Amino acid sequence: MAKLVAILATTHHPFFYRTSQLPPEEAPPFAAEWVRKVLAYRETLTRARPDLLVMVGSDHFHQLWLDNMPQFLIGKAPYYDANWYNEEREFGLPKLRMRGHEELSAYMLREGLDKGFDLAFSNELRIDHSITCPIFTVRPQNDLPIVPVYTNIFAPPLPRPERFVALGKALREIIDAWPSDLRVAVIGTGHLSLELGGPRQFGPHGPDPEFDARAVEWIANGDIDGCLANVTLESLHAPGNATHGFMDFMLMMGIAGYNKADYADNLDLFHTMEAYFTWYPNGVDA
Amino acid sequence: MSKYLLNKFLFTIDRDPDLVERYREDPAGTVAWWEAEKANEILNAHTGERSTWLEFTPQERAALSTHDHVALFELGAHPFLTLTLWIAMFERDATEPLAMQREYAAKLAHFSLPYPDIAT
Numbered sequence A: 001m002a003k004l005v006a007i008l009a010t011t012h013h014p015f016f017y018r019t020s021q022l023p024p025e026e027a028p029p030f031a032a033e034w035v036r037k038v039l040a041y042r043e044t045l046t047r048a049r050p051d052l053l054v055m056v057g058s059d060h061f062h063q064l065w066l067d068n069m070p071q072f073l074i075g076k077a078p079y080y081d082a083n084w085y086n087e088e089r090e091f092g093l094p095k096l097r098m099r100g101h102e103e104l105s106a107y108m109l110r111e112g113l114d115k116g117f118d119l120a121f122s123n124e125l126r127i128d129h130s131i132t133c134p135i136f137t138v139r140p141q142n143d144l145p146i147v148p149v150y151t152n153i154f155a156p157p158l159p160r161p162e163r164f165v166a167l168g169k170a171l172r173e174i175i176d177a178w179p180s181d182l183r184v185a186v187i188g189t190g191h192l193s194l195e196l197g198g199p200r201q202f203g204p205h206g207p208d209p210e211f212d213a214r215a216v217e218w219i220a221n222g223d224i225d226g227c228l229a230n231v232t233l234e235s236l237h238a239p240g241n242a243t244h245g246f247m248d249f250m251l252m253m254g255i256a257g258y259n260k261a262d263y264a265d266n267l268d269l270f271h272t273m274e275a276y277f278t279w280y281p282n283g284v285d286a
Numbered sequence B: 001m002s003k004y005l006l007n008k009f010l011f012t013i014d015r016d017p018d019l020v021e022r023y024r025e026d027p028a029g030t031v032a033w034w035e036a037e038k039a040n041e042i043l044n045a046h047t048g049e050r051s052t053w054l055e056f057t058p059q060e061r062a063a064l065s066t067h068d069h070v071a072l073f074e075l076g077a078h079p080f081l082t083l084t085l086w087i088a089m090f091e092r093d094a095t096e097p098l099a100m101q102r103e104y105a106a107k108l109a110h111f112s113l114p115y116p117d118i119a120t
Helices: A016-021 A032-045 A085-091 A103-116 A130-137 A161-177 A210-221 A223-228 A244-258 B003-014 B017-025 B027-037 B056-063 B071-077 B079-093 B097-108
Strands: A003-011 A052-057 A072-075 A080-081 A096-099 A120-122 A144-150 A181-192 A262-267 A273-279
Touching: A003 A032, A003 A130, A003 A161, A003 A244, A016 A032, A016 A130, A032 A130, A032 A262, A032 A273, A052 A103, A052 A161, A052 A244, A072 A103, A080 A130, A085 B079, A096 A130, A103 A161, A130 A181, A144 A161, A144 A244, A161 A181, A161 A223, A161 A244, A161 B003, A181 A244, A210 A223, A210 A244, A210 A262, A210 A273, A223 A244, B003 B017, B003 B027, B003 B056, B003 B071, B003 B079, B017 B027, B017 B079, B027 B056, B056 B071, B071 B079, B079 B097
Parallel strands: A003 A181, A052 A144, A052 A181, A072 A120
Antiparallel strands: A003 A273, A072 A144, A080 A096, A262 A273
């Protein structure tokens, strides 16, 4: 069976790439600590020596549009082009090409369908910064094949938080049962409290530091039940109008199960809090 | 009311660099042209197939034609689409980093929860 060697759940901040490229004299005061934390986080993936990456993220109205919107989608293609013109324009993100892993994509689609998740698929998917941000942060050499998993946290009606957790649990079972010798890491990105295009955007912190503190505790402690008891589709409007991206963290909690994170870190930035979690489900040295 | 069509306008303008510039310079003309020529294009279909029923309400047309992001928020346009396109059009005019985004937020300060519904 495949070995799930690491589970990474993190925020994705599209400004990190450009900030990390600035010479020290031009960099903002928070840049050095941000880069240091990201480099430390990168090591948590590197030490797991993965062969391929399952990557959970959410399209930001790039390829997935309101005339044909899937709730959960898995890419199945030999390659994925990545990043879009407006991400180059706004964030300075370069275009990438990533290899796919069609065998695992096919297996995840088949098994997911049979477990009661009507997963959409795509054979030609250009992925966006929800998946490329963690490539820039934790695997900048971009040398591993990926299976992209997209969720809808963006265009209501959305699946409920329980469904994200349930899909995470199912994906964990599927990966654990995949007949392969490969070492798999799952990397998923979401948000803590976040406001985009509303009155609370781009403040000195995330729009709801209290929510962020609780969320970090839920994730770090593997407290799925506590999280589900306090988070609903409706309640997620309160911490910020883009906070439904937290449901991608909840999906990752479903993958990690009722376990404390082996690595947890965060950084209070303008606009939003960054957070970095890693689990080693088969031990650090598996 | 057609939140979907508002979003479709924002989405299709934002992804085309020439249209971003055209909308910045001539909002009313761009909206009129777009509604006449582009509103009914089915984006994920072969070219030549069109819808027959999509049009803006007067309020929606006015909001887009005057770059009124506060009205778009009130009408339930997807705030991510509006913000992204506004950054593309107007961040360049700001005097310091994030000043444009903060001014954009300040103009929305009179909204409290729950915000206008964005479901389409």
